[in-house]
Amino acid sequence: MKPLLTTLAAATALSMTMVPAAFAQQEHVDACFVYVGPANDGGWSQAHDVARQKVEEHFGDAVSTRFVESIPEASSEGAIERMARSGCDVVFTTSFGFMDPTLAVAERFPDVKFEHATGYKTAPNMSAYNARFHEGRYIQGVIAASVSETGTAGYIASVPIPEVVLGINAFILGAQSVNPDFSLKVVWVNDWHNPGLEADAAKVLLDQGVDILTQHTDSTAPVQEAAARGVKAFGQAFDMIEAGPETQLTAIMDTWDAYYIDRVQTILDGTWEEQNVWLGLEDGILSMAPYTNMPDDVKALAEETEAAIRSGDLVVYEGPITRQDGSVWLEDGQIAEIGELLGLNFYVEGVDDQLPQ
Amino acid sequence: MLESILLTIATAATPLLLAALGELVVERSGVLNLGVEGMMIMGAVGGFAGMILTGNPFIGVLVGVALGVALSLLFGFLVLTLATNQYATGLALTIFGLGLSGLLGESFIGRSSVRMPVLNIPGLSDLPVIGRLLFGQDIIFYLSILIVIGVTWFLFSTRQGLKLRAIGDNPQSAHALGIKVLRYRYLAVMFGGACAGLAGAHLSLVYTPQWTENMTAGRGWIALALVVFASWRPFRVLAGAYFFGAVSIGQLHAQALGLGIPSQLLSALPYLATILVLVIISQNRRLTLINTPASLGKSFVPDR
Numbered sequence: 001m002k003p004l005l006t007t008l009a010a011a012t013a014l015s016m017t018m019v020p021a022a023f024a025q026q027e028h029v030d031a032c033f034v035y036v037g038p039a040n041d042g043g044w045s046q047a048h049d050v051a052r053q054k055v056e057e058h059f060g061d062a063v064s065t066r067f068v069e070s071i072p073e074a075s076s077e078g079a080i081e082r083m084a085r086s087g088c089d090v091v092f093t094t095s096f097g098f099m100d101p102t103l104a105v106a107e108r109f110p111d112v113k114f115e116h117a118t119g120y121k122t123a124p125n126m127s128a129y130n131a132r133f134h135e136g137r138y139i140q141g142v143i144a145a146s147v148s149e150t151g152t153a154g155y156i157a158s159v160p161i162p163e164v165v166l167g168i169n170a171f172i173l174g175a176q177s178v179n180p181d182f183s184l185k186v187v188w189v190n191d192w193h194n195p196g197l198e199a200d201a202a203k204v205l206l207d208q209g210v211d212i213l214t215q216h217t218d219s220t221a222p223v224q225e226a227a228a229r230g231v232k233a234f235g236q237a238f239d240m241i242e243a244g245p246e247t248q249l250t251a252i253m254d255t256w257d258a259y260y261i262d263r264v265q266t267i268l269d270g271t272w273e274e275q276n277v278w279l280g281l282e283d284g285i286l287s288m289a290p291y292t293n294m295p296d297d298v299k300a301l302a303e304e305t306e307a308a309i310r311s312g313d314l315v316v317y318e319g320p321i322t323r324q325d326g327s328v329w330l331e332d333g334q335i336a337e338i339g340e341l342l343g344l345n346f347y348v349e350g351v352d353d354q355l356p357q
Numbered sequence: 358m359l360e361s362i363l364l365t366i367a368t369a370a371t372p373l374l375l376a377a378l379g380e381l382v383v384e385r386s387g388v389l390n391l392g393v394e395g396m397m398i399m400g401a402v403g404g405f406a407g408m409i410l411t412g413n414p415f416i417g418v419l420v421g422v423a424l425g426v427a428l429s430l431l432f433g434f435l436v437l438t439l440a441t442n443q444y445a446t447g448l449a450l451t452i453f454g455l456g457l458s459g460l461l462g463e464s465f466i467g468r469s470s471v472r473m474p475v476l477n478i479p480g481l482s483d484l485p486v487i488g489r490l491l492f493g494q495d496i497i498f499y500l501s502i503l504i505v506i507g508v509t510w511f512l513f514s515t516r517q518g519l520k521l522r523a524i525g526d527n528p529q530s531a532h533a534l535g536i537k538v539l540r541y542r543y544l545a546v547m548f549g550g551a552c553a554g555l556a557g558a559h560l561s562l563v564y565t566p567q568w569t570e571n572m573t574a575g576r577g578w579i580a581l582a583l584v585v586f587a588s589w590r591p592f593r594v595l596a597g598a599y600f601f602g603a604v605s606i607g608q609l610h611a612q613a614l615g616l617g618i619p620s621q622l623l624s625a626l627p628y629l630a631t632i633l634v635l636v637i638i639s640q641n642r643r644l645t646l647i648n649t650p651a652s653l654g655k656s657f658v659p660d661r
Binding site for chain 1 (some may be wrong): 469
């Protein structure tokens with residue numbers, strides 16, 4: 001990382017000489033990142049930061065990076081604007097709630113490129129990128145139903161946005177592909193990072209007899225709590241194997257580096273264009289932590305499922321799928337439209353919960 | 358299952374109880390310290406760091422308490438010696454504590470820890486339902502109960518307690534009577550820091566044995582509110598903290614049972630229910646007025 005002052009000086013010097021040409025090649029790119037949590041949160045934000053470091057390693061001197069961490073979504077516009085103003089060529093804003101603030105800043109800084117994670121709004125200088133995390137959730141469901149003895153898993157959910165609902169549905173769809181009667185208990189903690197509350201939710205679910213725990217919250221507390229009781233669990237966003245060396249089955253890992261390197265390269269080449277992408281396992285934007293603490297046949301089944309998703313033989317949201325209320329959502333062979341998935345607000349059959357509206 | 362639920366509630370209530378008890382004593386002396394959250398998070402990072410560095414969770418607890426006291430001394434120096442505004446200084450203390458703990462805790466993130474040992478009395482600890490609740494917990498739980506009793510006894514049965522309450526109501530009169538106002542207030546503020554530090558150590562050593570930034574997640578603010586709604590009475594703080602814990606665990610159970618109640622409403626329930634209950638038990642206006650420290654939040658500068 002460069003000290004801010006030198007960067008500022010370099011930026012000023014650049015802006016005096018640079019002709020604003022959209023497709024000019026660049027020799028150096030200053031890539032900036034805005035995180036919603038601490039850069040070392042062991043989860044979501046750290047995954048972005050690891051990718052940032054890989055960008056630096058990959059490009060060497062041609063690219064410098066900077067980041068700001070723990071930026072509250074509600075007051076993120078100032079932080080994003082400071083990044084844009086300080087000479088960044090591209091600003092990656094890495095939380096759903098940064099979407100509108102990023103758009104607002106993008107309009108004021110047409111020469112800076114913006115990349116927003118997990119949203120859907122774009123502008124001529126603002127792209128959106130997201131990962132099909134539900135592909136990993138489906139694999140988790142397959143594993144859960146294969147190793148569970150009670151036929152019930154517990155799911156610690158954060159806040160009711162489509163991405164979280166997609167994950168819950170994918171998990172139960174995967175589980176039902178192994179055991180059609182599998183059921184899922186969902187607890188919402190209405191927070192992304194609250195270790196105590198996440199641990200409480202884990203204890204409550206375990207007390208109610210689930211023997212598999214999965215989470216869509218950021219801390220390792222649920223994996224740790226499950227480990228303390230010898231119950232199997234899935235990590236989230238990051239390999240959480242240290243929190244449950246003998247109990248973590250696998251984890252969905254966010255591996256953004258391939259995408260970041262690709263996008264920074266387009267800026268160096270002068271070929272960057274606005275886009276809206278939703279990438280999956282095959283694109284390397286997410287990957288599965290090693291399949292551990294499970295019998296070999298389950299591991300084989302998990303690998304088989306992963307391969308099928310990668311090759312496109314298996315599409316998570318392909319019919320027949322029934323809604324929670326029993327009505328048909330997708331007919332046999334019908335694939336859900338992306339727009340519908342990005343706004344998904346209902347459960348599929350088998351979830352033992354009422355979705356908060 | 359009932360036993361496990363009770364244990365979960367006790368674990369959720371203990372940090373709130375401890376932090377609130379400390380703040381109760383501080384406020385009884387007429388000082389309002391809004392920095393509970395900041396002292397608590399320092400206790401959490403100190404507790405975890407102490408445990409990692411020595412391998413001994415009890416030393417961790419001591420380090421957590423020491424950091425809580427250290428931060429409270431900084432607060433005391435500012436608001437008591439320099440007579441700065443208590444509201445602003447307390448808020449600054451919270452922000453400072455959250456930032457500093459993040460810095461200090463940098464290298465402890467992701468480290469796994471030793472669990473705090475729990476009491477085990479053969480026979481008693483194995484009693485059904487209440488065995489582990491009463492005879493199978495960690496030292497911080499027992500300390501929290503002892504502190505409730507100790508604070509009640511101190512405030513209402515000792516001469517020093519009477520003086521502390523007198524200072525909280527009218528520091529000028531207390532000073533005129535020859536009571537060392539600032540000395541009492543310093544000691545009260547330090548006690549508050551120690552309790553908040555202990556509460557933080559409970560979070561990082563017992564509740565969720567790990568360190569992550571901002572792991573207090575607002576519990577310091579809940580503790581502050583508990584003190585007011587419990588009208589500055591220790592046993593009401595105990596009732597409030599356990600009631601809050603019970604409702605927040607209960608709402609998670611209601612969710613897991615799939616009862617179909619909106620989860621946003623359930624998440625708000627612990628706050629709503631606790632305020633309602635404490636307001637109801639504080640119905641006696643006269644009694645509430647007697648218990649409210651009259652000079653709360655006002656600086657006192659001795660004239661000689």
